Amino acid sequence: MIEDVGGRCAVIIVAAGSGQRLGHGMPKARVPLGGATMLAHAVQGVVAAGVAAQICIAVPAGDDAMVELCHQVAARSGAGPEMRWSVVDGGADRAASVRAALELVDARVSTVLVHDAARPLTPTGVFDRVVAALRDGAKAVIPALAVADTIKTVVPAELPATGAGVERVSGTPVRNRLRAVQTPQGFDVDTLRRAHAHAQTLDADAAAQITDDAMLVEAIGEDVYVVQGSTHSLKITTPLDLLLAEAMLQGPLRPRWVEG
Numbered sequence: 001m002i003e004d005v006g007g008r009c010a011v012i013i014v015a016a017g018s019g020q021r022l023g024h025g026m027p028k029a030r031v032p033l034g035g036a037t038m039l040a041h042a043v044q045g046v047v048a049a050g051v052a053a054q055i056c057i058a059v060p061a062g063d064d065a066m067v068e069l070c071h072q073v074a075a076r077s078g079a080g081p082e083m084r085w086s087v088v089d090g091g092a093d094r095a096a097s098v099r100a101a102l103e104l105v106d107a108r109v110s111t112v113l114v115h116d117a118a119r120p121l122t123p124t125g126v127f128d129r130v131v132a133a134l135r136d137g138a139k140a141v142i143p144a145l146a147v148a149d150t151i152k153t154v155v156p157a158e159l160p161a162t163g164a165g166v167e168r169v170s171g172t173p174v175r176n177r178l179r180a181v182q183t184p185q186g187f188d189v190d191t192l193r194r195a196h197a198h199a200q201t202l203d204a205d206a207a208a209q210i211t212d213d214a215m216l217v218e219a220i221g222e223d224v225y226v227v228q229g230s231t232h233s234l235k236i237t238t239p240l241d242l243l244l245a246e247a248m249l250q251g252p253l254r255p256r257w258v259e260g
Contacts, residue, residue, distance in 0.1 A: 008053040009112070009131065010055070010056060011056070011184065012058065012098060013039070013058070014114065014116050015027070015039050015090075027060050027066055033120060033236070033245055038118065039069060039070070039073055039117050040073045040076070042115065042116075043057075043073050045127075047077045054083070054086065054105065054106050055086070056087070056101040057086070057117075058097040058100055059090060060090060067087055086104040094212075095199055095207070095216070102193060109189055111134050111188060112189045112192055113127070118237065119235050120245070123233070126184070126228075129228060130185070130227060131186065134188070138223070141224070141226075141227060142181050142182070142186075143183070143227050144180060144182060144227075145229045145231065146178070147180055149175075150175060151175065154168060154169055181214065182229040187213065195217045199216050
């Protein structure tokens with residue numbers, strides 16, 4: 001069942017990453033995981049959550065194999081005929097990929113979730129919490145987890161014997177106020193469009209500091225709300241991440257869609 005979130009909801013899946021650090025010689029979304037591609041798992045999670053009237057996938061520009069994979073994944077997703085599918089060439093960075101996908105979002109859509117194909121095991125409960133907060137009136141919502149490690153801020157430094165490449169601690173943030181941010185991130189569609197329009201006015205240095213859509217919304221002065229994320233929503237970036245995800249799919253965590 002498609003949720004009615006003040007209208008209709010679209011999910012943008014960002015699948016334009018190169019995957020170089022995984023070492024498979026192919027875009028990250030095409031990398032196999034548990035007998036399917038990461039993209040297939042990510043799409044399955046969106047469909048299982050039942051929150052989307054439209055799924056728009058941003059892929060590496062000019063990658064015909066990824067476009068074909070998207071069509072195959074859509075055909076096998078189990079989504080009903082009412083689901084609208086779109087595939088778009090991504091841009092040079094994440095923000096450009098999301099902007100390209102936003103251009104294809106149906107005019108009837110009022111809320112958008114932006115999700116990473118690199119977080120293919122995100123449980124249904126995370127989608128539910130993000131959508132519930134949007135329904136409650138939030139214009140921007142992110143899932144996140146409390147940070148377990150002590151975090152330090154650092155500045156470049158140098159030691160006589162060690163030389164350059166050393167860093168010096170400049171501060172220790174209060175850990176109980178730190179959160180590790182995940183996806184899907186949810187937005188009122190007009191708010192997200194305004195945020196991306198503002199992003200295009202930034203200079204190159206400022207734009208390079210933007211790492212997610214929530215930062216863009218913060219930059220235009222809108223509140224961003226936080227809901228509980230999930231340890232299952234790990235971002236697969238390195239071979240070790242992939243190994244952990246494989247282990248999760250083979251063990252007792254396999255039925256991830258019912259995990260909160």
